[in-house]
Amino acid sequence: MTPGIASAADVNIYTSRQPELIQPVLDAFTEETGLSTATIFIDKGLEQRVSAEGANSPADVIMTVDIGRLDAAKQEGVTQAVTGETINETIPAEFQDADNQWFGLTARGRVVYASKDRVDVDALTYKELASPEWKGRICTRSGQHQYNIALIAAYIEHYGEDAAREWVTGLRDNLARRPEGGDRDQAKAIFAGECDIAIGNTYYVGQMMTNEKEPEQKEWAEAIKVIMPTFDNGKTHANISGIALAKNAPNKENAIKLMNFLSSEEAQKIYADANYEYPLEPGIETSDLVQGFGEFNKDDISLSAIASHRDAASRIVDEVAYDSGPQS
Template structure:
């Protein structure tokens, strides 16, 4: 970490709001209206309310009706069991590991269009075109109003100066496993183990709760900084979680950390065209692209490489007793 003053741009609410990316479809810009009977069937693990605006806008732009089916667990298993008779055209899920699971299950098919290839950075899509990122969630640092971090790196979380001042959820939560896997890709296993031990030594409390509880505990004076996703800041500040959560969101500032020599770690929700899609043409039209990134400098390492390092990341988290 260097310095104690951030620019007004980095401190503003606008610095995090672009991270809460609304998905859009290239079809909304270029596709001709379809006939009324045309449909696209989407199986999604995302809560229905999160995808509804995208689907409504898509239908308005193209005339294609979106039939959305919420699949809480076992997306790949369900589509595989349905086989060639599956009605699924598009599979949507959260976390790159889950995207790789549906590919490994053999229930997707590659799709490549010039528009998608140009719009979605190579590190945010499958090299073979089996999935594309839909939206991103950056792994941020929440800070107390009087902390005022500048040029903060993920590596700094292990600096002894933060001893007893950091809050974080379970190390085995997918968000933190992914961050640890990214650390492995950047620095190797030995340095990642050292980093995990240093971060654990700096915790103000046991690694528990959720990201929003990190904001709560900053306001409660338990910790000075917390690790959390961009998504939750917007959710808290919106008031949808109630007045207490709004107070938590409004009571913190947000920092965009980066890896030294890299960028801000992100995970994604994404979409794939199902292997046996009965409405493939419409499914391709719905394939999403990444929105405006604003000031976010996305870490350039491949999400596929991060996913491959997740098993080792989980093992290291257990090895250092992070959650104990």
């Protein structure tokens, strides 16, 4: 048995999410079913770990974030299909793998953080981020980070590779500095006056607003407003947290019970509220804090289609030397 996994657990979970973020929903699962869970946190190389363990892997399910990580697990061959289950019916098709190898659980928007003091617009398109109006005013993390790769991949799906290359080039030349840090660091830069707008995930705003351990992050959050940028269809790029059934799950039946539970209304609300995210099952209300970000009209293009453009998106980032910062 792999160190860190309790051999007596009914469902063994490998996750790249901090265990405390998923514990509330796992507790609810145990209360409802009587089945115990054990988690092992693997920040990097999760799919390689499962692959290396092979047929003896104790992993029953893989829980991670971002379409890139879910697709990487599928491509590594460490997942198996789930069909004919509740989760297949409750999670919208665009947030499932076309081959039933992974399923979204919650959504997050890739949005604009804008200075309350220095930005007087409340609506933007993704295309407009590359317009001259924003020259020298944008901050982002690395273009090669999985969250930005997913956004660029979505742009490719909407407009094609040539248009995406032009867009990423324009975005690069609107940067106030070389890309660095994480999404919260971009909010900090806006607070410090280093840039006026940034690209970040919605849930980080909730994390900053409620951060009692590092109260300075509340100041960063107070300095920004969330703008939901849109594609031509009027919708905003959505990424996910998700789950997959491990290829050699020793407790397959119990694992599928967990997957079905996590797609239920009760679990979706617990999980989304705990992480300042959006439930994927239609009709479930978000928390008051998340509602404060504004209406999130999730893009409904298939995440499987987005995943198919990840390599092209990464190549574009390198081709235009995005991470070197503005060049004109």
